[in-house]
Amino acid sequence: MGWGRIVPVVVVAVLASGVLTGCGDDGRIQGIGPGTSVSSCIDYVPMTAAERLDAADLVVDARVTTTDRTVEIGGVYDVHDAEVTKVAKGDDPGTTIEVVSTSDKCTTSGEPVEYLDGDVLADEGRFRLYLTKADPDDDDSVWRLVVPGAADPLTTG
Known part of the structure; x- marks a missing residue:
């Protein structure tokens, strides 16, 4: 088996083990059965x-x-x-869209997300937003920042 086939197999195995284990404070799925909460950690590349x-x-x-x-x-x-005041890329989404600010910390289902330096969108104002659908299979889902902090403040005027 050549490197062209080994590397994808290793990548899939590593990703599958991460998905199966989730991540809590101890790196494992938290709880079993009813009331189970699953945590996940994503290391975004700046x-x-x-x-x-x-x-x-x-x-x-x-x-x-x-x-x-x-x-x-x-x-x-x-x-x-x-x-929305200007579309720089993509199809016109309409006048107003719903957006969430991607978390830069581990998240746990059912619990409020946290941010290292706070939610970049918490300070209301004008921004250039770099977005993707939170659920690509659901046209009605909210938009999310492609990576944490992917919102550039715009000067007023």
């Missing part, structure tokens, strides 16, 4: 603005406001409304 643009399905300039709504996506995220 991206430049050009890499964010390439990775994003949608890039918009928008006025972001915080709502009192939340959504469960492997953890409980605060939902922000983004009033």
Whole structure:
């Protein structure tokens, strides 16, 4: 078996073991049976603005406001409304879209997410948002930042 076949097999095996084990404080699935909460940890690679643009399905300039709504996506995220003022990449999503700020810490289903330096969208204002669907198979799902912090503040005016 050549390297061209070995590397994908090893990558799949490593990914499968990570998916099966999840990650809690001790790196394991927390609990068994009813009330089980699953934790996950994703180490995002920092991206430049050009890499964010390439990775994003949608890039918009928008006025972001915080709502009192939340959504469960492997953890409980605060939902922000983004009033789109310009579409820089992707199909026009409409006037207002729902956005969540991707967490840069481990998340646990049913628990509020946390951030190392806070939710970048918590301070309302105008941002360039680099987005992808939280659930690509669900057209009605919220948008999420492609990586934590993928929101560039825009100057007013």
